[in-house]
Amino acid sequence: MNEPAELLSAAALRAFRLNGQFLEVAEGLARPSGLTAAWWQVLGAVLHEPLPVAGIARAMGMTRQGVQRIADLLVEKGLAEYRPNPAHRRAKLLQPTLAGREAVAAIAPAHRALAQRLAEELGMDAFRDCLAALTRLSTALDRLPPPP
Template sequence: MSDAGAGSERVRRDLLSATALGVFRLNGQFLAVSDELAAPAGLSAARWQVLGAVLREPLPVAGIARVMGITRQSVQRVADVLAGQGLAEYVPNPAHRRAKLLRPTDAGRAAVALIGPGHARLADRLAAELGDEGFAAVVLCLERLSDALGRISGEDPAP
């Protein structure tokens, strides 16, 4: 391999490392902010994440895990806690006898609604910091990165 080829290979490795470290830091920041936003509703970031995944339509635990990019086992634990608290419930799945669907209860929807004002304030603050176009560009960049990682790892694309 030429020196130029080795140099570009090193640059790519450094870019991957910097990307991973940035995403790990961002993940930690998002979890901390999400826990703060969810606290007034009596939720954690993980509980909010799972409830949020089923607000539009009930999903099986495996479907929630796929959409969120997390393990089925971790979703199952959180879903069971939510059901135990009366914030979500399992209902029959017409497509699969054993894999029940998770859906929010009225209490679960009310809890998520309590997060709305803080969520809106954070969105406004980020938009003020990044600008509307910059904020949209961040979303696009994260989606592109996620899609690319999914393609090269053989994952099904997220919905």
């Protein structure tokens, strides 16, 4: 195997591990407020502006069907609601309800505490470097054509 192929494999494996770690942390942070990591992710995507399911899926790197299932559950639980979409009659906009906003807000103290501990573990400069490297990698992957 050549070095670029080895680097791609190593990066993918590390990203899969990191994704698992983030999901485990997110589940632990979300659980006390009655959310799952996936519910938190979808609610977080619409905290600042309502979005259609397809827009949430694009922003979060999820499938449209997966977001639709979660959005329907959030609406059923009273944590979100569908609103008319002036740009598209059939693609309704999802927005959090007051209960959804309160559930997400309840996560904030533990989230801040974890962020502080991680910043202390890494150091702020290294933490920023990690984010920059992840952003560069994601941007580069976005620019590549899909594999055949």
